[in-house]
Amino acid sequence: MTEFYYMDGKYVEAEKAFIPVRTHAFLYGTAVFEGIRAYWNEEEKQLYAFRVPEHYERLIRSGKIMYMENPHTVEEYCKITQELLKKNGYKQDAYMRPTLYKSAQKVGPGLYDNPDSFMIIVNKMGDYIDTSKGLKVCVSSWRRNSDNAIPPRAKVAGSYANAALIKTDAHNAGFDDAVVLDEQGNVTEGSAMNLFLVFGNKLVTTTKADNILVGITRNTVMELAKDLGLEVEERNVDRTELYIADEAFYCGTGAQISPIVSIDNRKLGAGVVGPIAKELQNLYFDVVRGKVPKYKKWCMPVY
Numbered sequence: 001m002t003e004f005y006y007m008d009g010k011y012v013e014a015e016k017a018f019i020p021v022r023t024h025a026f027l028y029g030t031a032v033f034e035g036i037r038a039y040w041n042e043e044e045k046q047l048y049a050f051r052v053p054e055h056y057e058r059l060i061r062s063g064k065i066m067y068m069e070n071p072h073t074v075e076e077y078c079k080i081t082q083e084l085l086k087k088n089g090y091k092q093d094a095y096m097r098p099t100l101y102k103s104a105q106k107v108g109p110g111l112y113d114n115p116d117s118f119m120i121i122v123n124k125m126g127d128y129i130d131t132s133k134g135l136k137v138c139v140s141s142w143r144r145n146s147d148n149a150i151p152p153r154a155k156v157a158g159s160y161a162n163a164a165l166i167k168t169d170a171h172n173a174g175f176d177d178a179v180v181l182d183e184q185g186n187v188t189e190g191s192a193m194n195l196f197l198v199f200g201n202k203l204v205t206t207t208k209a210d211n212i213l214v215g216i217t218r219n220t221v222m223e224l225a226k227d228l229g230l231e232v233e234e235r236n237v238d239r240t241e242l243y244i245a246d247e248a249f250y251c252g253t254g255a256q257i258s259p260i261v262s263i264d265n266r267k268l269g270a271g272v273v274g275p276i277a278k279e280l281q282n283l284y285f286d287v288v289r290g291k292v293p294k295y296k297k298w299c300m301p302v303y
């Protein structure tokens, strides 16, 4: 079946969706983007897109940092997203990548005299990381770009060169992913996901000012943690705290909730998926599929 993308006001067949080779965003990484998941609910025969307005609110903030004008309001973006999913007729989990980008056909990094374009590509998607067995990760020798270099708060395409180096070197060293420190040596997050540590009944995560992308899943986890009677602490995290946590997990739209079982070859707890990460993961998977009435407000029905 033909898949459709959305490009500057039109629904375009995927095979016909191209951008010119001189496009500024391609030459300089000057695009901001979002990753949004939609989950199929088999009992209801319904596709639910998760926390869509929050993603577009962040896209607008990312655009603001990068001198980009958003062509649509959050409400319009949500409508387009719903329409695109419907047009693709998905009856299974899917992933969307809305991208706002600089589309001048020019050489030179300036963001001025440089129009903005908007597109959404979409595909069917299951797990991006195997969330069941637990990840073995390392501390990366790469550092996260700082707020005064390429701000991690903005989801800028060019900054994913940093994530690419982190992920690739972790993979080549035999690890599933990595934890990334900033230039001061403080913990930030994973290659492309946020990080939580578990100490007893408490979740600990880095603050919004610790050179992280402020994740929507991070916020979801904080809300769900309350329901499970867990305390949440946002604070600076030292590297060595990674080694003594009872449990740890990544979270993100792509990563969902991915438990970590070892860091730099040191086992966390018993070296197996921990009970708190597991409980949060189970609840999360119910929430995203629209199975928890309290959180149905986060799930946008497509059909």
Ligand SMILES: Cc1ncc(COP(=O)(O)O)c(C=O)c1O
Binding pocket: 035, 189, 190, 191, 192, 193, 194, 212, 213, 214, 215, 216, 217, 218, 251, 252, 253, 254
């Ligand atoms: C660098 C980075 N941090 C964190 C996240 C998690 O963000 P969210 O939960 O909004 O998907 C992502 C994924 O989008 C990311 O790329």
